Each structure stands twice: as C-alpha cells, then as structure tokens.
Amino acid sequence: MSRPPVDLVPADGPAEELTHNPYNTVTGGIWRTRRHGRPAVLKLITPPGREGPAHWAGSADPGHWNYWRREVEAYRSGLAARAYADAGLAAPETLAVDERPDGGVALWLADVAGRTGTAGTVADLGDVAARLGAGQAAWLGRAPDYDWLARDWLRDYTLTRPVVEPVPWDHPVAVAAWPAPLRAALRRLWEHRHALLAAADGLPRTLCHHDCWPMNLVFGDAGPVLLDWSFVGPGPVGEDAANLLLDTFLDGLVDVALLDEVAATVVDRYADGLRGALDRAEVARAVRLTGAAKYFWLAPLMLGRAGGGTAQSYDLRGEAEMFAGRRPLLELLARWADEQLR
Structure with a gap:
C-alpha cells in the first residue's frame, strides 16, 4: 500500500488506497481521503516518462489513446459533468485541480456514496x-x-x-x-x-x-x-x-x-x-x-x-x-x- 504525498494529505490523516490499474503509468495513485473536512478521492496524474509497461505508457500527444492530461481536461472543462448529464448519468463533482511542482497534477473529486x-x-x-x-x-x-x-x-x-x-x-x-x-x-x-x-x-x-x-x-x-x-x-x-x-x-x-x-x-x-x-x-x-x-x-x-x-x-x-x-x-x-x- 502507498500513501499520497504528505503535502497533500497529512501524515496522520486518513488515506485509503483504492484499487486501480497500476500498470498505467499515467496514474500515480488513487486514494479515498478528505479535503477540507469533506470526503474526497485524490488521483495523482503523472506525466510521460514514469517507469512501466510500454503498452501502458502515457503520451504527450493530445490525441493519443493514453494522453496523460485527458482526464484533467475532461473535469476542468466540465465535459465529464455534462457529457451524459441530460440522460441522468453523472460524473463526480470536481473539487480541485492542482498543478504540482513535479509536473504532475492532483485531481480532487468528491467521494461518491453508494x-x-x-x-x-x-x-x-x-x-x-x-x-x-x-x-x-x-x-x-x-x-x-x-x-x-x-x-x-x-x-x-x-x-x-x-x-x-x-x-x-x-x-x-x-x-x-x-x-x-x-x-x-x-x-x-x-x-x-x-x-x-x-x-x-x-x-x-x-x-x-x-x-x-x-x-x-x-x-x-x-x-x-x-x-x-x-x-x-x-x-x-x-x-x-x-x-x-x-x-x-x-x-x-x-x-x-x-x-x-x-x-x-x-x-x-x-x-x-x-x-x-x-x-x-x-x-x-x-x-x-x-x-x-x-x-x-x-x-x-x-x-x-x-x-x-x-x-x-x-x-x-x-x-x-x-x-x-x-x-x-x-x-x-x-x-x-x-x-x-x-
């Protein structure tokens, strides 16, 4: 089990690692935690170059099937929220999108109960x-x-x-x-x-x-x-x-x-x-x-x-x-x- 960076979640704070595909190098980790006292999910998005299988490598090409920033942009633009909203198929609420000094992105989403x-x-x-x-x-x-x-x-x-x-x-x-x-x-x-x-x-x-x-x-x-x-x-x-x-x-x-x-x-x-x-x-x-x-x-x-x-x-x-x-x-x-x- 891994923990998110301590600058995002206090060392003594809750951080439950969630099951995800560890081979996709775009995903640096996903945790259920809290943000400003609210239940949240933190997903670390990592740029190309992280070690992993070649067939799961992230890409800097925006049209590539595994473009590393696509999910960030989907939430930030509001597309995820509105894509199928009229049909009653929602996306999690976006709490924050934080660009990190290491080049990655911390994507904060509301933790969906259900x-x-x-x-x-x-x-x-x-x-x-x-x-x-x-x-x-x-x-x-x-x-x-x-x-x-x-x-x-x-x-x-x-x-x-x-x-x-x-x-x-x-x-x-x-x-x-x-x-x-x-x-x-x-x-x-x-x-x-x-x-x-x-x-x-x-x-x-x-x-x-x-x-x-x-x-x-x-x-x-x-x-x-x-x-x-x-x-x-x-x-x-x-x-x-x-x-x-x-x-x-x-x-x-x-x-x-x-x-x-x-x-x-x-x-x-x-x-x-x-x-x-x-x-x-x-x-x-x-x-x-x-x-x-x-x-x-x-x-x-x-x-x-x-x-x-x-x-x-x-x-x-x-x-x-x-x-x-x-x-x-x-x-x-x-x-x-x-x-x-x-």
Whole structure:
C-alpha cells in the first residue's frame, strides 16, 4: 500500500488506497481521503516518462489513446459533468485541480456514496445502458471541439496490446479449458482483427467514455455515477455498451452465469436509450461488432502469458480458473466475430 504525498494529505490523516490499474503509468495513485473536512478521492496524474509497461505508457500527444492530461481536461472543462448529464448519468463533482511542482497534477473529486458497480444487479446495468444510449444519442454525428479528445481510441488501444506471434493456440492450459472449435474461432477473430476494426469504422460516431465497466460505476441515491474519464473521445456507437457488457465479467468480479441475461438486457436497454435514433437491429449489430473489435487480442495475449504467472490488475483468480472462467465470455466474442465476418 502507498500513501499520497504528505503535502497533500497529512501524515496522520486518513488515506485509503483504492484499487486501480497500476500498470498505467499515467496514474500515480488513487486514494479515498478528505479535503477540507469533506470526503474526497485524490488521483495523482503523472506525466510521460514514469517507469512501466510500454503498452501502458502515457503520451504527450493530445490525441493519443493514453494522453496523460485527458482526464484533467475532461473535469476542468466540465465535459465529464455534462457529457451524459441530460440522460441522468453523472460524473463526480470536481473539487480541485492542482498543478504540482513535479509536473504532475492532483485531481480532487468528491467521494461518491453508494453501491459499487460490482454490486449492481442486472437491472442496474440495464439502467446504465439505457442512460448511456440516451446520452450518446445526443452526440450522434458530432463531438465536442477539444483537441485533447482521443482521436481513434478503439483502434489505437487494441493494436498496441502486446501480443507476440506466433500465438500458441494449442498451449496445454488452453487445450484444457477451451475446446478446439473455440480455439479455432478465437484464431479467426485474431486473424481478422483489421477487418473488424474497418467495419467498426463504418458505424455512426458518438461521444464515448471508452472505459465503462463496473469498477468505474457507483450506484448512488441520485442515480449512477461514471468515473475515470481518461479515455473520452469520439467512437463508434455501441462500443461503450459492449464494454459494459463484457467487462462486467472479464475479471471474475461478477458471476459469469449472468452473462446471457446481462447481454440481452444491456443491448435491449441501450437501444431503448437511443430512442429510435438507430434501428434496433443495427444497435445490436453495433454492440456485437465493437465488442469483437475491442477484444480480438484477449485470447492471444492470455496464451502468450500462459505459464508465466503474470499478475493481473483486478482478476485475482489462478491461471487455470481464469482460463475456464473466461470461456463463456470468449465463446460470446467468437460468435459475435463469426457473425460479422460472414
């Protein structure tokens, strides 16, 4: 456990470190603490150059998928607060944005009281999807005029995942957990990744959060609150709904037995939220296509790391359990990809 700098929180003050992705070099730490006697969350944003994995390196390029100041600008400009506000999907209140002498930024946000996203019900996730659809309907075909928005987040993020070829499709861990037809379908998904991204390029564009999942949601008394605006930018319609659906189960934080029910609910309620801006069949296609395009790298990356004992940010399962636990999710991805590639 680490503590925030003592000039921000007194040495004897409360500072609870919160779970986050430690590999993303933009994030220097996140703590639940207090500011002027008020419950607050402190997030340290660090400039490029901090040591860490190359595929999680921050960038000084404002359009880069991991531009280091994007979340700072999203809160300071008010975009995070107003992006989906009319649909009842809020962002935390910004308490302060402090530029630090070391070049970093201390981002102070109100601590949101409520149930964590992983405690959400199927109905809760459907409600978020509906609000997301309504919020994104208002952004169809347009985007805010900020140069720090992610240029092409889906393509740039996915193509930088550290997959090493040749992919060991018949690794013993995979053979034990995934039947041969599934491995063959996942191989097709990987080999047709560029075609999937190209197809996603043809979808209507909207303003995407790009990281909508339970760890970035709080179900408060006044409605759901969406955290972490580090990746906001234009993207294909359906992408955030697909991410919400898939990431709910990816790390074993929610029972995968709910996958089919959540999938049906999220797609249906997202279409409800779009209120006819797109045909319901086109909405379903968009979610499936962007979901396949978002995670074409997942199985190859897992196989490349098999046997290495690589630590995960959120998934605390052992390797064999993780491979088995992700099978229903990968089967869904494979079906979606095959539908798009026919």
